Amino acid sequence: MPNPTFVAPSSMANSSRLYLSELAPGAVQSEIRAMSAACESMGGINLAQGVCDTPVPQVVEAEALAAIQRGDNIYTRMDGIARLRAAIAAKQRGDYGLDYDPETEVMVASGATAGLHAAAMALLNPGDEVILFEPFYGYHVATLKSQRVTPVPVALAEADFGLDVDALRAAITPRTRAILLNTPANPSGKVFTREETEAVAEVCLEFDLFLFTDEIYEYFVYDGQEHVAPATLPGMRERTIVISGFSKTFSITGWRLGYVTADARWMGAMAYFHDLTYVCAPSPFQHGAAAGLELLPASFYQQIAADHQSKRERMVSALRDAGLTPTVPAGAYYVLAEASVLPGLSAAEKARALLKATGVAAVAGSAFFSKGRGENLLRFCFAKQDAALDEACARLRRLGGG
Missing domain, CATH: 3.40.640.10 (Type I PLP-dependent aspartate aminotransferase-like (Major domain))
Structure with missing residues (x-):
């Protein structure tokens, strides 16, 4: 039952108390999640999210x-x-x-x-x-x-x-x-x-x-x-x-x-x-x-580094052949590549153009920079099982006529 003694302040008299928090209007789905969803919808190869689908020990x-x-x-x-x-x-x-x-x-x-x-x-x-x-x-x-x-x-x-x-x-x-x-x-x-x-x-x-x-x-x-x-x-x-x-x-x-x-x-x-x-x-x-x-012995950790270095080499080579100049990473399992050859005014548009052309999902570089930066970069994850990675590399090479 409403409190009969409560009187709404004049500033609230004609407004609702039902509204989003101060944080919520600026909260949007991450570009990583968005590209993963777009990739899934078309049955593509997801190099956008760092899912690391290699076998569990x-x-x-x-x-x-x-x-x-x-x-x-x-x-x-x-x-x-x-x-x-x-x-x-x-x-x-x-x-x-x-x-x-x-x-x-x-x-x-x-x-x-x-x-x-x-x-x-x-x-x-x-x-x-x-x-x-x-x-x-x-x-x-x-x-x-x-x-x-x-x-x-x-x-x-x-x-x-x-x-x-x-x-x-x-x-x-x-x-x-x-x-x-x-x-x-x-x-x-x-x-x-x-x-x-x-x-x-x-x-x-x-x-x-x-x-x-x-x-x-x-x-x-x-x-x-x-x-x-x-x-x-x-x-x-x-x-x-x-x-x-x-x-x-x-x-x-x-x-x-x-x-x-x-x-x-x-x-x-x-x-x-x-x-x-x-x-x-x-x-x-x-x-x-x-x-x-x-x-797990020390050799396990040495082997995962060796395995991923091999995956890195395949990814970097394919990106070069595709005309997407990569920066060779010293660690982790991502590659940032220059993507100005792709159509689109923004990195997000370029990522979607790449997905449409090849079925390979990458993430807009702008997701990792301050506003206005990273618009000619895409991030690729190479922590994939070999068959999927090799197929993704083959599709990317076709961009460069390979």
């Missing part, structure tokens, strides 16, 4: 199935099962010499994206600024904006994606709270060198900033490159929020399994916000990932 798959069958299907602790937290801590120690307490400094997340979301909720306030490097992963920008945090892009050099330290310093303001570093990077395949990573760390220390890292492509490095874990640098462990996951390494993008390792001072709040949004990551899948960390 047998030990990972078998343990997940066994967990379902033995009844490990209920809620876990909000920061994940003890077995997986211990395995993640052991992995960080073995790979990088980083010691994290699995009880207080490791959180299993519903994907790396959820890990970033929880970390931002715990550590940032509306109006804070976070510096990231352009080209950037659109979900990083969108996650920050969804929490009313301002992303501040700093452009990498166009020729080789080199870090401009002066530009980084110039971007810092009194509202800057953190830097977000994605290495190896999506979409460029940029692997930050040790010198560049040390420069970023120096800025974090000088201005007392958090460093959020997205290291999910840590094992996808080529040509003898090295992945430098920023938390290993002097003074950086306490301020670095390490975000990674299993989607790419174990080819389980649909399982939504990631993790965060960070100093215990920050982890409690992060786990709280992850619980609030996701409750926990899927229980049986956590057991599958734990088995992978426990049982």
Whole structure:
């Protein structure tokens, strides 16, 4: 029953309270999702989304199935099962010499994206600024904006994606709270060198900033490159929020399994916000990932890098033959290619023209840049099974008459 004493303010008398939030009008479907849907509708080959449809390691798959069958299907602790937290801590120690307490400094997340979301909720306030490097992963920008945090892009050099330290310093303001570093990077395949990573760390220390890292492509490095874990640098462990996951390494993008390792001072709040949004990551899948960390040998990780370097070579060669000049990535599993030969006034139009002509889906480069940039670039994902990748390459070559 209406409250008889309530009187609507004059400003509300002739208006509805039913309206979208301040954030919603600017929220649109990501170009990655849009191109995946367009590709699916025509039965094309999807090189747009980083789905990584290569086979799941047998030990990972078998343990997940066994967990379902033995009844490990209920809620876990909000920061994940003890077995997986211990395995993640052991992995960080073995790979990088980083010691994290699995009880207080490791959180299993519903994907790396959820890990970033929880970390931002715990550590940032509306109006804070976070510096990231352009080209950037659109979900990083969108996650920050969804929490009313301002992303501040700093452009990498166009020729080789080199870090401009002066530009980084110039971007810092009194509202800057953190830097977000994605290495190896999506979409460029940029692997930050040790010198560049040390420069970023120096800025974090000088201005007392958090460093959020997205290291999910840590094992996808080529040509003898090295992945430098920023938390290993002097003074950086306490301020670095390490975000990674299993989607790419174990080819389980649909399982939504990631993790965060960070100093215990920050982890409690992060786990709280992850619980609030996701409750926990899927229980049986956590057991599958734990088995992978426990049982897969070092040669497995070396092999996936070698396999994807081979896929990279095939993709780069096909793009060159098609007249789409690629930038050869040092890591991750994407290629940015120059696409001015394609019809269309924008990258989105060029991507759709390519899909129509070849049945191969790519993503508009503009999805990874500030407004007005990236309009002559397309991003291609080469983490595909060989038959699909080879067919996509053959279709692309026909653009160039091959």
